[in-house]
Amino acid sequence: MSSIIQKDFYRATGRWLSSMQILAKCFSPNLHYIYCFRKAQKYRNTPVLGIFWKLVLRHYQIKYGFQIYPETQIGEGLYLGHWGVVVINPETVIGKNCNIAQGVTIGQQNRGKRQGVPTIGDNVWIGANAVVVGNIKIGDNVLIAPNAYVNIDIPSDSVVVGNPAQIMPKENATEGYINNKV
Structure with missing residues (x-):
């Protein structure tokens, strides 16, 4: 450990x-x-x-x-950029080298086709006040912009902005955002 x-x-x-x-x-x-x-x-x-x-x-x-x-499964290399008001459902699974900013909520959706909690891949950067909810899959190398609301699957190598979430494919989406990878 x-x-x-x-x-x-x-x-x-x-x-x-x-x-x-x-x-x-x-x-x-x-x-x-x-x-x-x-x-x-x-x-x-x-x-x-x-x-x-x-x-x-x-x-x-x-x-x-x-x-x-x-109980929350979070891979090695967790980085909390700023302290305060981060909520993560205990059943969430998060990969390695994840950056989580202040005000982030990663939570459960209680009804509908996306009932459940997110699974988040490796090398994911989650900006301030972003909300990620539901039984969704976030791929590797994804940047979730500040204030984004994500309740849909996000493929690897993407940038996500807005509410509703808009996906923009981008190689090296987190380059310059995730430093000192392990």
Whole structure:
């Protein structure tokens, strides 16, 4: 698990950090939350440490405004660009090297043909205040623009803008947006 934490912190700093350097970087709220999130994931099936890290994570969910649960499957290289008000349904699956900005909601649709939660691929950049809902598939190398509302499948190598979502195919859609890939 520490290798996942190191990869998450590498995304933010561009450097491989020792355990002590990682702890020193935990003064940043978004990195601190990622650290607690990964620890809660690691120990969630362990009686004492699982309860401890779940309580710690809950405290920081309230303090920082992140609502990301240990059950959520998120690949290595998670990057939370800014702290505050990020909501992700615990059944969501997110690939590696995902950037998530403030105000993002990744949630469940409760009715209709897209009932369920999203599956998000690798190297996806999700801009501020974007909403991604429903049983949809977001491909690899996708840029979801700020304030976009996405409730349809998005193919790989695309840029998504607006409400309703408009898809524009683009190779290297996230080039310059996702740095320090792991």
